[in-house]
Amino acid sequence: MxxxxxxxxxxxxxxDPRAEVGACESAQTYTIAVTNLPREFVRTERLCVGRSFVRAAAGLHPELVARFPGAVEELLPLLARTKYVGEIGLDYTQASPNDRESQRKVLARVVATCEQLGGRVLTVHTRRAAEDALELLCDATKSSIILHWFSGSMKVLARAVEAGCFFSVNPAMARSTSGRKILEAIPGDRILTESDGPFVKHGGRELHPFEVRDALGEIARIRGSTVEEFRSIVLQNFRRAVSLGGAEDR
Ligand SMILES: [Zn+2]
Structure with a gap:
């Protein structure tokens, strides 16, 4: 369970990715293993064979779109092999106007392919680009959209809620005032947890997926709920997000 x-x-x-997968299995932590490039998906997919709790997601990180212009052609055919798609999205932090345009084109093609396939669970990065990302994602009617580490404005957050999005949150968000405001504002039926490991540090070291439980307390406190209440809400939301996302589990 x-x-x-x-x-x-x-x-x-x-x-040691294999050890991480094993630890997620023992901790019964259902993990969406996002990947940044198509070839990383192929490797991760192999690690997930026969596992109950870890699923490989096919992705192309927006910050890599300019450096790997052909990667989208490799990614699209892989989407038929998995129910999970990510890391995808937009990141305008360092991107030139041209790069932004390429990112939008890639995201639009990924969303369109997921629609043709009957819907997927999308885990989406939207740093400094939440408004544009949301506009493109609104066409993803059959897919579940999980906005990962959302950092946009309250106005865009409200629009994302209206569009049916879920939000996966991590303990690093609790460290800034704006992050805490977002953690408070996400509706109870839309919140999910994530580690974004190994990039998120918690207590001075990298957070492992199976340690999500240790991070729950802080977020639960900000939301004024108990750890147990929060944990069970997240499980319910995740079941909903996954069953909304089209094709049966793989
Ligand atoms: Zn990530």
């Missing part, structure tokens, strides 16, 4: 949810983790980026 699933006990915890890590809706966004880069399992392949740890020194």
């Amino acid at each position: 699933m006990r915890y949810v890590d809706a966004h983790c880069h399992v392949d980026q740890y020194p």
Whole structure:
């Protein structure tokens, strides 16, 4: 039985990905193992064969779109092999106007392909681009949209809620005033947990997917709920997000 949810983790980026997968299985932490490039998906997919709690997601990180212009052609055919798609999205932090345009084109093509396939669970990065990302994602009617580490405005958050999006949150968000405001504002029926490991540090070291449970307390406190209440809400939300996302589990 699933006990915890890590809706966004880069399992392949740890020194020993196989050990991470094993630890998620023992901790009964359902983990969406996002990947940044198509070839990383192929490796991660192999690690997930026969596993109950870890699922490989096919992705192309927006910050890599300019450096790997052909990667989208490799990604699209892989989407038929998995129910989970990510890391995808937009990141305008360092991107030139041209790069932004390429990112939007890639995201639009991924969303369109997921629609043709009958819907997927999308884990989406939207740093400094939440408004544009949301506009493109609104066409993804058959897919579940999980906005990972959302950092947009309250206005865009409200629009994302209206559009049916879920939000996966991590303990690093609790460290800034704006992050805490977002953690408070996400409706109870839309919140999910993530580690975004190994990129998120918790207590001075990298957070592992199976440690999501240790991060629950802080977020629960900000939301004025108990750890147990929060944990069970996240499980319910995750089941809904996954069953909304089209094709049966793989
Ligand atoms: Zn990530």
